[in-house]
Amino acid sequence: MKTAIIQFPGLNRDYDMTTALKKITGYLPYKIWQTETTLPDVDMIVIPGGFSYGDYLRCGAIAARQPVIQAIRKKAEKGVMVLGVCNGFQILLESGLLPGTLMRNISLKFVCRKVKLEVANADTAFSRSYSPGQIIRCPVAHHDGNYFTDKKTLEQLEDNGQVVFRYAKGDNPNGSIHDIAGIINKRGNILGMMPHPENLIEPAHGGIDGRFLFTSALGIAS
Amino acid sequence: MSISDHFAVNEELIFAHGLQSDEYQRIIDLIRREPTLTELGIFSAMWNEHCSYKSSKKWLKIMPTEGNYVIQGPGENAGVVDIGNGNCVVFKMESHNHPSFIEPYQGAATGVGGILRDIFTMGARPVAVMNSLRLGMPNHPRTRHLISNVVAGIGNYSNAFGVPTVGGEVNFEKCYNDNILVNTFAAGIARTDSIFFSKAEGIGLPVVYLGAQTGRDGIGGAMMASEEFDDENKKKRPTVQIGDPFTEKCLLEACLELMSIGAVVSIQDMGAAGLTCSAVEMGAKGDLGIELNLDRVPLRETNMTPYEIMLSESQERMLIILRTEKEKQAKIIFHKWGLNFSIIGKTTDDLRFRILHQGEEVANLPIKKLGDEAPEYERPWVAPVKPISIDAKHIDEVKDLGVALLKILNSADHSSKRWIYEQYDTIIQGNTLVHPGGNAGVIRIEGNGNQALAFSSDVTPRYCQADPYEGGKQAVAECWRNITTSGAMPLAATDSLNFGNPEKPEIMGQLVFAIKGIADACRALDFPIVSGNVSLYNETNGKSIPPTPTIAGVGLISNWMNMATIDNLKEGDSLLLVGGDGTHLGQSIYLRDILGKSEGTPPRVNLAVEKRNGNFIREHIESGYICACNDISDGGLALSLAEMVIKSGYGATIELSSGLRHAILYGEDQARYIIAVDKNRIKTILKKAEDIAIPARFLGLVGGKTLSIKDCFTLTVMEMIDAYESWFPNYMK
Numbered sequence: 017m018k019t020a021i022i023q024f025p026g027l028n029r030d031y032d033m034t035t036a037l038k039k040i041t042g043y044l045p046y047k048i049w050q051t052e053t054t055l056p057d058v059d060m061i062v063i064p065g066g067f068s069y070g071d072y073l074r075c076g077a078i079a080a081r082q083p084v085i086q087a088i089r090k091k092a093e094k095g096v097m098v099l100g101v102c103n104g105f106q107i108l109l110e111s112g113l114l115p116g117t118l119m120r121n122i123s124l125k126f127v128c129r130k131v132k133l134e135v136a137n138a139d140t141a142f143s144r145s146y147s148p149g150q151i152i153r154c155p156v157a158h159h160d161g162n163y164f165t166d167k168k169t170l171e172q173l174e175d176n177g178q179v180v181f182r183y184a185k186g187d188n189p190n191g192s193i194h195d196i197a198g199i200i201n202k203r204g205n206i207l208g209m210m211p212h213p214e215n216l217i218e219p220a221h222g223g224i225d226g227r228f229l230f231t232s233a234l235g236i237a238s
Numbered sequence: 239m240s241i242s243d244h245f246a247v248n249e250e251l252i253f254a255h256g257l258q259s260d261e262y263q264r265i266i267d268l269i270r271r272e273p274t275l276t277e278l279g280i281f282s283a284m285w286n287e288h289c290s291y292k293s294s295k296k297w298l299k300i301m302p303t304e305g306n307y308v309i310q311g312p313g314e315n316a317g318v319v320d321i322g323n324g325n326c327v328v329f330k331m332e333s334h335n336h337p338s339f340i341e342p343y344q345g346a347a348t349g350v351g352g353i354l355r356d357i358f359t360m361g362a363r364p365v366a367v368m369n370s371l372r373l374g375m376p377n378h379p380r381t382r383h384l385i386s387n388v389v390a391g392i393g394n395y396s397n398a399f400g401v402p403t404v405g406g407e408v409n410f411e412k413c414y415n416d417n418i419l420v421n422t423f424a425a426g427i428a429r430t431d432s433i434f435f436s437k438a439e440g441i442g443l444p445v446v447y448l449g450a451q452t453g454r455d456g457i458g459g460a461m462m463a464s465e466e467f468d469d470e471n472k473k474k475r476p477t478v479q480i481g482d483p484f485t486e487k488c489l490l491e492a493c494l495e496l497m498s499i500g501a502v503v504s505i506q507d508m509g510a511a512g513l514t515c516s517a518v519e520m521g522a523k524g525d526l527g528i529e530l531n532l533d534r535v536p537l538r539e540t541n542m543t544p545y546e547i548m549l550s551e552s553q554e555r556m557l558i559i560l561r562t563e564k565e566k567q568a569k570i571i572f573h574k575w576g577l578n579f580s581i582i583g584k585t586t587d588d589l590r591f592r593i594l595h596q597g598e599e600v601a602n603l604p605i606k607k608l609g610d611e612a613p614e615y616e617r618p619w620v621a622p623v624k625p626i627s628i629d630a631k632h633i634d635e636v637k638d639l640g641v642a643l644l645k646i647l648n649s650a651d652h653s654s655k656r657w658i659y660e661q662y663d664t665i666i667q668g669n670t671l672v673h674p675g676g677n678a679g680v681i682r683i684e685g686n687g688n689q690a691l692a693f694s695s696d697v698t699p700r701y702c703q704a705d706p707y708e709g710g711k712q713a714v715a716e717c718w719r720n721i722t723t724s725g726a727m728p729l730a731a732t733d734s735l736n737f738g739n740p741e742k743p744e745i746m747g748q749l750v751f752a753i754k755g756i757a758d759a760c761r762a763l764d765f766p767i768v769s770g771n772v773s774l775y776n777e778t779n780g781k782s783i784p785p786t787p788t789i790a791g792v793g794l795i796s797n798w799m800n801m802a803t804i805d806n807l808k809e810g811d812s813l814l815l816v817g818g819d820g821t822h823l824g825q826s827i828y829l830r831d832i833l834g835k836s837e838g839t840p841p842r843v844n845l846a847v848e849k850r851n852g853n854f855i856r857e858h859i860e861s862g863y864i865c866a867c868n869d870i871s872d873g874g875l876a877l878s879l880a881e882m883v884i885k886s887g888y889g890a891t892i893e894l895s896s897g898l899r900h901a902i903l904y905g906e907d908q909a910r911y912i913i914a915v916d917k918n919r920i921k922t923i924l925k926k927a928e929d930i931a932i933p934a935r936f937l938g939l940v941g942g943k944t945l946s947i948k949d950c951f952t953l954t955v956m957e958m959i960d961a962y963e964s965w966f967p968n969y970m971k
Contacts, residue, residue: 126394126661
């Protein structure tokens with residue numbers, strides 16, 4: 017159950033993610049700086065949230081062009097699981113590891129609150145601890161979470177069951193198309209999502225709904 | 239703009255630097271010659287109100303600043319308080335009023351940036367922020383623009399930096415129409431054995447410049463904060479600094495890394511008056527001279543003069559005295575984070591502040607005297623006129639007291655602030671236990687058992703306007719009380735004292751009396767002031783703001799599993815009123831918002847009663863007897879009950895005592911609480927209260943879908959939520 021956390025300057029939920037992984041797996045994740053070109057053998061690579069490079073240019077755009085991305089790409093090709101949360105999701109999109117883009121929230125404002133998510137596909141490595149259609153709670157905290165993609169890609173995502181999480185009806189905080197909150201690649205080993213499961217893993221957080229994503233992915237009895 | 243150093247100093251120039259002619263004479267007497275322009279700039283920066291506290295110093299000294307837990311009181315970047323297990327909490331509140339009125343987004347953002355730097359300069363990682371905002375009337379043409387930009391600026395900075403916003407307050411009053419207040423608070427946690435100070439030590443050590451480059455932004459910013467506003471000031475945008483939270487986040491990580499390898503002798507952030515203030519402070523505190531070579535300062539713009547470099551308030555910059563042998567390692571750390579690292583000078587043994595620029599000495603001043611010899615004024619003051627008190631029986635009782643409650647819930651000051659706090663990241667770091675919208679904000683101290691910290695920021699400007707002494711007392715008491723409602727032991731506080739022009743005796747009188755009130759309350763409640771700031775000249779076209787001494791406090795919860803919250807109610811719980819029935823309607827929200835008057839005296843705080851009642855509440859929260867608790871303040875019993883009902887979603891059936899119903903429901907008598915307890919425990923609690931003569935009585939039961947005040951009114955929970963939640967979104971539409 018080894019994990020690695022990728023670090024770019026400006027990320028700030030690396031602490032939250034590190035703590036969550038430590039609490040769930042029992043081990044601290046490796047911390048990998050953006051300039052690294054090789055990665056240790058791990059079960060899951062995580063790109064946490066934050067504001068890499070201050071969100072300058074476009075969210076995730078500068079981070080997606082750092083050396084470590086090539087190393088992640090290679091690992092992903094070998095089937096290693098990759099999770100990108102919030103800015104991590106934006107970086108995965110900017111680096112082409114997942115399709116689509118994230119635009120500014122429709123309110124044009126940062127939004128931080130707990131939302132309800134529908135588990136749209138419970139048949140992935142990341143979501144198998146949930147039941148299909150289950151409604152879970154999960155906090156969001158972002159300025160640019162409004163997912164968008166062209167019609168053809170959207171159809172493919174839907175047809176292939178690549179939409180893993182959707183904002184529950186009436187609870188879409190950012191205007192994303194088809195209420196998309198998280199998508200997975202076709203092969204099923206790269207998940208990107210806007211909500212923060214790492215901030216809902218213990219009673220002190222007011223719930224443990226997010227914990228099951230990690231226990232699914234890492235095959236830990238939950 | 240470029241200001242040459244070869245500029246004849248004349249009267250106009252002296253005045254433009256905010257110096258009086260006798261203050262200029264003082265400079266001449268001190269250095270026995272005319273100053274250069276750079277030197278004049280340095281003096282004006284060091285001697286303005288913002289940096290020198292020349293009007294308030296005499297009075298600030300009467301505040302209690304020491305206590306059992308205090309490690310560092312005022313005088314450093316922030317106060318430090320012991321929380322046990324080798325940890326301490328480092329915190330401070332500061333104002334950023336003038337910049338935020340001129341350019342609300344950047345003004346508020348850099349206010350957050352500045353206070354965060356104060357915290358991590360001391361070696362603490364910031365764990366919580368709060369903000370206290372005072373705006374003009376909602377219908378004033380600028381208010382909507384100001385609030386949306388202030389909130390966006392605060393959110394943008396603290397969200398990107400990665401610190402949760404755990405609380406705050408917002409008021410709308412006419413007297414802030416042309417002079418809004420933005421007070422920001424930050425707290426961090428450090429190890430007690432690795433706190434860093436600004437005092438320099440050692441001769442010949444490198445003085446290192448870290449962080450962002452120096453530009454022309456903010457030149458004269460501290461000076462602006464020491465002047466009254468007039469219509470001209472709105473053109474002062476160039477003196478507002480621009481914030482970059484990304485650089486600040488990198489600076490935080492780099493500084494903490496640098497500290498952890500033992501490279502730092504002393505450290506000071508470049509805040510107000512930039513390089514000047516930070517360098518002088520480090521040298522003067524350590525009895526050392528400082529020599530700076532400005533050719534080595536990383537610059538963002540070309541042809542900057544020494545005057546501009548010394549006075550720039552560009553953000554995200556630090557000055558440190560480095561251990562020589564760690565230079566190489568330090569450089570690597572800073573380059574990793576993409577920040578500037580430049581040795582710009584050294585410490586000397588001659589107690590001079592020497593500035594070199596292109597081979598020329600542009601300033602050579604006695605470093606200690608720059609601070610020590612700053613003018614200090616005993617400004618004349620007059621005691622505020624005491625208002626006439628009014629008895630509740632002479633105040634009208636409106637026909638429908640329920641409609642009155644809905645009106646208060648749907649008002650600018652007392653409706654939900656969700657529209658604001660959902661723009662702030664309140665959960666980052668994963669330790670927030672109580673989010674904004676409750677009483678005190680609470681974060682757990684990860685890795686320290688079940689310990690948690692509670693934070694609250696308070697002041698009631700209308701009370702302070704009516705009676706600055708009682709208002710000052712009340713601000714402290716309410717902060718202490720809010721912290722107590724969570725079950726925390728209040729440890730210490732910080733203050734941001736916002737007042738008008740101290741050269742006017744009646745304004746100076748407000749300052750003097752408010753400080754006296756704060757000092758008395760802090761002493762009585764063992765709640766010392768360990769840091770803070772003073773913001774004077776909050777006037778526009780001669781009209782002053784009401785005295786607004788914001789108090790922000792920190793409390794310690796020993797076991798958060800027993801913490802009480804505003805909404806932890808369940809069907810069948812009993813509600814008790816602790817501290818007695820309401821009687822006082824002078825300066826109340828009922829009077830202001832329902833009857834449209836502002837009359838009478840504010841409620842008096844009996845500090846001994848405050849302490850006794852608070853200790854009683856805390857003790858019973860700690861022992862697990864009380865599951866929900868709310869204090870009674872603005873809007874009295876009615877609003878406090880409504881808040882518990884709205885936040886929990888449970889209704890309640892309440893029986894009032896006999897007496898004046900409007901005073902019982904809306905009286906703002908102090909030191910009172912509503913608590914929810916299990917029905918099996920009512921007797922025990924009431925008995926215990928009786929034993930120590932605390933008035934306490936049964937109010938009613940939790941349950942149902944209405945708030946029903948027997949023989950008075952019934953409101954559905956839904957209509958209350960609707961009134962409470964709809965004002966802000968409708969206003970911002």
